[in-house]
């Protein structure tokens with residue numbers, strides 16, 4: 240099939256974007272990948288600027304509301320929650336490029352939740368993807384929806400649109416931008432993870448985006464196993480009864496086979512991402528667990544495993560046959576899923592038996608999260624022991640290992656592994672990621688340096704443990720390739736997380752060095768170390784670094800230009816240029832300043848930031864740490880302000896006062 244999405248972006252549209260995140264390189268270098276804005280709509284010319292309704296909505300440029308300037312797009316006459324303003328981007332979006340889409344929304348009346356979605360079609364088959372999930376919106380103010388989207392399939396129609404969750408109320412849309420960051424080359428001069436960790440295959444969960452371009456290069460350089468993160472789940476493979484769909488999974492499997500990667504199949508049976516029809520009788524009513532219901536459910540399960548398992552046959556060496564069946568809050572430890580409620584434990588028995596029939600040589604796993612929690616671990620152990628005692632062919636226990644920078648301990652994780660050894664099953668780490676957050680209430684605009692350090696030590700310690708138990712563990716998989724695409728950006732709440740080995744521009748983090756060479760933790764400029772934080776600290780650290788009394792000269796001389804390049808009610812965009820006025824190169828840099836009016840940086844690109852009240856510390860990104868004499872590095876940011884927004888008057892670089900240009 241032919242890719243109809245356009246392959247180039249008109250250079251006339253190129254402009255620096257406020258919405259781009261984590262962008263590249265020395266600002267003055269000729270090869271600088273600067274963020275590129277490909278769409279910018281403000282409705283100030285009084286037209287709808289290409290937006291259309293998805294159905295019969297009435298769209299008009301309106302002066303009733305404006306996020307900035309005097310006009311926005313008013314959308315009235317919505318007839319369904321999924322109808323709203325849409326923009327056709329077929330000729331703009333290029334397959335494999337990660338776009339940042341930003342829109343501002345407000346309701347005309349009342350309140351609702353708004354979502355930013357994409358509709359893509361090929362040969363009239365439509366698919367819908369969520370770019371930004373439900374976000375509260377009211378008639379009382381503007382709300383920003385910003386998310387990333389990568390087109391990874393061929394399409395003949397592509398649009399993004401705003402919809403709402405429950406009402407068809409009128410809404411306003413304004414200041415729509417779409418930008419992308421030209422890819423930074425992957426680092427080819429660092430060790431491959433798979434060549435360092437040789438005790439077992441090391442894998443990554445993948446979606447369509449991970450096999451393309453630089454992502455594909457990074458994937459095959461470092462990993463020798465993959466798990467399709469969603470493509471093999473029931474909703475993707477059998478959305479309606481007995482109609483099987485492999486369009487998501489086939490390209491991933493083809494890529495994996497072509498690159499010699501082992502494949503973990505995930506997953507035949509789960510309580511999530513399973514279509515409603517599975518648990519409905521032929522007449523559409525809900526199954527309740529009668530004998531007939533159970534028979535029908537188990538026959539559907541059998542048919543599903545025969546088809547999906549059979550489609551890939553021996554290409555997939557390991558399957559998560561059942562996923563997340565334990566609930567330690569139940570007195571018997573069995574999750575009260577529809578599967579269990581209708582079929583009792585027979586759904587597990589049937590799944591493994593049928594999987595073994597279809598896939599005689601595959602490793603068949605029972606997979607779960609929080610298996611390091613003693614109560615859950617013990618219920619899982621008991622279940623596997625019982626079922627194996629009955630002859631149910633369980634070969635493997637999968638530990639998801641969705642953990643964070645301060646949980647769990649190595650000791651608990653070791654107890655988890657030890658527990659299952661006597662059962663004679665192999666064990667796999669199936670979905671590891673290390674969140675930078677330790678609670679649902681935290682949120683950081685960019686990953687704080689001390690969290691990235693703690694994360695690196697967690698990866699170091701956990702990988703050391705897994706390698707110590709190499710005889711018990713047959714695979715370790717991370718739940719994603721790089722921080723630009725992680726499920727933790729929206730789970731358990733929407734916020735930017737950074738749980739993987741590579742950053743949003745695919746560069747190695749300290750977490751990577753934690754796995755590959757712990758002596759190098761902290762040397763990566765992507766995961767900058769602040770001298771004031773210790774690895775075990777879970778605080779956000781203190782970026783304050785008071786300028787020394789006099790301006791420096793020689794190796795650390797610096798000059799700073801700070802500009803506010805855009806300002807609107809409550810928000811602003813800034814641009815900072817750091818110039819090396821000395822005689823020696825900087826190897827890395829950290830620029831400190833104090834805001835004086837409570838401004839807060841909410842997003843920063845071409846570096847990373849920590850802010851502690853008024854004290855700001857910006858660290859170089861991995862590609863712009865080295866600044867030769869006379870050279871400069873620039874970064875941009877978005878901030879919020881109230882009252883006034885004075886420019887800072889003093890800057891220090893690596894602790895040395897800079898002149899202010």
Ligand code: XIL
Pocket residue numbers: 468469562639670726
């Ligand atoms: C996640 C995917 O990564 C997301 O894209 C999807 O929206 C939800 O599911 N445990 C599992 C995985 O077994 O299947 C889940 O994957 C993460 C938690």
